[in-house]
Amino acid sequence: MTRAKLPPWLLLLMPAFLILAAVVLVPLLLSLYSSFTPYQLTRPETLWKINFPFNYEKALTDPGFWKAFGRTVLLLTIALNLEMLLGLGLALMVAKVQRGQRTLRTMMMFPMMFSPILVGFMFKFIFNDNVGLVNNALQSMGLASTAIPWLVDGNLALFAIICAEVWMSTSVFAILILAGLFALPQDPLEAAKVDGCTPWQSFRYVTLPFLMPFIYIAMAIRSLDVARAYDIVQVMTGGGPAKRTELLWTMIGRTGYVDARMGYANAMGYIAILLSIAFTVYFFLKLQSARRELGMGD
Amino acid sequence: MASASQHRLRKRLLKAGHFIGLFLAMCVITIPGLWVVLNSFRPTVEIMAKPPVWIPNSLNLDHYRAMFGGAGQGGIPVWTYFTNSLIISVTSTLIALLIGMAGGYAFARYKFKGKAMTFVMLMATRAVPGVALSLPVFIIFGRTGLIDTHLGMILVYVALNVPFTIWLIDGFFRQVPKELAEAAEIDGCTRWQAFWRVEFPVARAGIASAGIFAFLTSWNEYALASQLTRSVSSKTMPVGLLDFTSQFTLNWGGMCALAVLMIIPALILTFLVQKHLIAGLTFGGVKG
Numbered sequence: 086m087t088r089a090k091l092p093p094w095l096l097l098l099m100p101a102f103l104i105l106a107a108v109v110l111v112p113l114l115l116s117l118y119s120s121f122t123p124y125q126l127t128r129p130e131t132l133w134k135i136n137f138p139f140n141y142e143k144a145l146t147d148p149g150f151w152k153a154f155g156r157t158v159l160l161l162t163i164a165l166n167l168e169m170l171l172g173l174g175l176a177l178m179v180a181k182v183q184r185g186q187r188t189l190r191t192m193m194m195f196p197m198m199f200s201p202i203l204v205g206f207m208f209k210f211i212f213n214d215n216v217g218l219v220n221n222a223l224q225s226m227g228l229a230s231t232a233i234p235w236l237v238d239g240n241l242a243l244f245a246i247i248c249a250e251v252w253m254s255t256s257v258f259a260i261l262i263l264a265g266l267f268a269l270p271q272d273p274l275e276a277a278k279v280d281g282c283t284p285w286q287s288f289r290y291v292t293l294p295f296l297m298p299f300i301y302i303a304m305a306i307r308s309l310d311v312a313r314a315y316d317i318v319q320v321m322t323g324g325g326p327a328k329r330t331e332l333l334w335t336m337i338g339r340t341g342y343v344d345a346r347m348g349y350a351n352a353m354g355y356i357a358i359l360l361s362i363a364f365t366v367y368f369f370l371k372l373q374s375a376r377r378e379l380g381m382g383d
Numbered sequence: 384m385a386s387a388s389q390h391r392l393r394k395r396l397l398k399a400g401h402f403i404g405l406f407l408a409m410c411v412i413t414i415p416g417l418w419v420v421l422n423s424f425r426p427t428v429e430i431m432a433k434p435p436v437w438i439p440n441s442l443n444l445d446h447y448r449a450m451f452g453g454a455g456q457g458g459i460p461v462w463t464y465f466t467n468s469l470i471i472s473v474t475s476t477l478i479a480l481l482i483g484m485a486g487g488y489a490f491a492r493y494k495f496k497g498k499a500m501t502f503v504m505l506m507a508t509r510a511v512p513g514v515a516l517s518l519p520v521f522i523i524f525g526r527t528g529l530i531d532t533h534l535g536m537i538l539v540y541v542a543l544n545v546p547f548t549i550w551l552i553d554g555f556f557r558q559v560p561k562e563l564a565e566a567a568e569i570d571g572c573t574r575w576q577a578f579w580r581v582e583f584p585v586a587r588a589g590i591a592s593a594g595i596f597a598f599l600t601s602w603n604e605y606a607l608a609s610q611l612t613r614s615v616s617s618k619t620m621p622v623g624l625l626d627f628t629s630q631f632t633l634n635w636g637g638m639c640a641l642a643v644l645m646i647i648p649a650l651i652l653t654f655l656v657q658k659h660l661i662a663g664l665t666f667g668g669v670k671g
Binding site for chain 2: 195
């Protein structure tokens with residue numbers, strides 16, 4: 086009986102390991118293998134031709150790929166930092182309110198219910214140059230004389246995408262930071278006041294260090310799903326105009342499904358996967374060290 | 384005296400600033416959603432009006448009627464999409480919860496070597512971008528005939544939800560004092576009985592909210608669903624939204640109507656669990 090020898094925790098985790106191995110790990114191995122081949126969906130026999138560094142070489146020497154890669158990192162950096170700052174501000178404002186706070190908290194969760202693809206369509210409509218909410222508001226207030234081509238100009242389109250992304254995810258940060266503010270012990274704050282700290286100082290040296298683990302939780306949760314932006318971009322611009330909003334993910338999707346060059350798409354996919362996993366592992370390690378600092382670790 | 388009145392003025396200004404800031408933030412958060420709801424009730428002429436019509440003149444159910452009314456009038460198989468979404472989301476959530484409960488219990492109650500590493504590895508599987516994962520899954524499902532079936536989508540969503548469910552449920556089990564279960568075991572329960580009679584009831588609300596989170600993830604997922612579903616027989620609602628687009632035009636009204644249909648279940652469920660959800664995420668994270 087080998088079954089009896091398994092420690093109980095392993096037995097309990099086994100179903101999770103099995104399903105993840107079947108749906109994530111094995112496909113990832115296949116994709117690793119196929120990224121070594123010139124596999125094309127339309128020509129199945131190409132799966133057996135190994136041509137190792139070819140796809141990676143092609144990706145790494147393609148300026149389009151590097152542009153998409155840089156844009157993805159840029160988008161993530163701007164979006165995550167903005168979300169964090171706005172979420173912190175929002176949480177601080179909401180925490181100050183005494184009456185009607187529950188209603189405000191409920192309103193804050195509103196964007197979390199929206200499917201990313203829905204957010205994409207919504208902001209495509211809002212930033213539509215002809216009938217969109219933004220242009221209409223700007224024009225009727227006299228701030229802009231002609232329609233601004235939000236989704237047609239490359240930089241403006243990236244701005245619109247960041248707006249959508251920030252709108253969707255700020256509430257995750259706000260809610261978790263708010264939870265941190267509620268758990269904030271009052272004694273050190275009062276001690277700081279007695280010692281003559283200015284409100285800014287007590288925020289900077291007492292509140293913020295205590296909030297850091299909560300900020301890292303939010304970052305860790307977000308990093309699990311950074312590629313959600315794919316849905317938004319796919320809908321809002323489809324990587325256009327002229328590939329100026331192309332992200333790693335839309336590029337992979339197009340190469341794999343539209344051009345049917347699966348091998349090449351998988352090679353780029355692997356680079357995207359490693360990028361995401363690096364993000365996740367980084368924030369989880371940060372979270373663990375922040376926890377240890379507060380003495381809450383295991 | 385001067386400084387006292389100045390102080391008071393500053394305080395009042397701060398208060399006004401706080402109020403205005405909060406008001407603006409809430410406007411930004413809610414208006415896009417309300418705009419969608421409003422547009423679903425008014426005629427296309429008004430949606431496309433220029434200059435814009437801020438206050439609607441007439442509200443009607445035309446878009447809903449068109450959506451539900453067969454193919455001829457611009458309708459799409461809404462009910463089929465709705466049931467597809469419901470079957471796939473509910474089944475995958477239930478399975479993910481069972482697996483997540485086992486896993487969460489293991490993390491909360493047992494000590495083992497490499498626990499932190501195992502945890503991070505589990506989470507890392509969740510970080511794989513949907514579109515990158517969809518390529519190999521597409522190839523495998525294509526070979527095994529799982530493509531465009533409910534079963535295939537359920538399998539994928541279970542795997543997608545398991546890591547996060549484990550994280551949340553782990554946090555909830557940690558909040559149950561160990562002594563409770565130990566007392567039950569001393570009273571003659573087996574560990575299995577102690578789990579169902581003591582720990583499970585205490586953590587039940589938290590587990591429910593983990594379930595709702597998993598449900599919402601499956602309900603809203605697009606990147607994988609758009610590639611792994613091909614026809615009406617398994618398309619989910621987020622993929623169905625694209626039925627309102629054609630090469631150069633978009634049926635905004637119809638799309639808004641379907642969007643409202645998608646949001647309603649999500650809205651109800653989120654409100655039901657918001658409190659537990661916040662508690663679960665922070666406990667699981669901070670005290671983990």
